[in-house]
Amino acid sequence: MANKIVISFEGDNVKVVYAASKSSGSVIRKALTFANDEFDGFLQRDKNKEFIVVYDFKTFFSDLLYVPPLKGKYLKGIIESEIRKRFHNGKEFSFAYTILGDKLLEGKKRTEVFVFAADNSDIENILFRFARYRKIVTHLIPRAYSLAQTVPFSEEPVLCVSSTGMDKNLFLLKGGNLLFLRVAQGIEKGINDFDMQNINMTINHCRQSLKINPLQVLLIGSACSEYNAGMAVILPVVCV
Secondary structure (H helix, E strand, C coil): CEEEEEEEEECCEEEEEEEEEECCEEEEEEEEEEEHHHHHHHHHHCCCCEEEEEECCCCCEEEEEEECCCCHHHHHHHHHHHHHHHCCCCCCEEEEEEEEEEEEECCEEEEEEEEEEEEHHHHHHHHHHHHCCCCEEEEEEEHHHHHHCCCCCCCCCEEEEEEECCEEEEEEEECCEEEEEEEEECCCCCECHHHHHHHHHHHHHHHHCCCCCCCCEEEECHHHHCECCCCCCCCCEEEC
């Protein structure tokens, strides 16, 4: 039975989960929550060396790209070039991508790819916080990728909403894959009418710009338990 420790940075808090992986799934052994300014003390005291980190990047680039149907380093090179054209901050970045399949666009075969990129400076700041206590980050996972694993699988596209403090994470899933991601700033915790406007605008963006019509809206975690909106959503809403 392999043991894993997952650190999740969520607004002003840091959550620590000790889990054991078995063939039948994962078992939570212990969960702790710290204020952000208390977390360094935890790292100093904890005897473990390796951690999986889930981080809520405030600055990032994500998009659907349509690139020539290449493979391996050639495909990665084209994707990196396309991100560099769009990620206009002059900084070095790291990225992850998911190949979604091939499409015929204007008579040409193209590979559809979802990409996520973050500044290397932001990544280095996260890693340094662990390295100063001789800790190793084995995986650094954007929060939306982690949340996507909690959503029931659907072949139809669904718009998911989670709430972390004032920030609302909105992401589009289809077949378990991310197709769109944005973070909207709210005016208070939970989901209210202001957030409903952002959700409806995001649905319209998916329909008009991405040509994807979500089946429903899925509220995750505190977005469901702290729901205080009176305004209607233009799609059915379900709590996960």
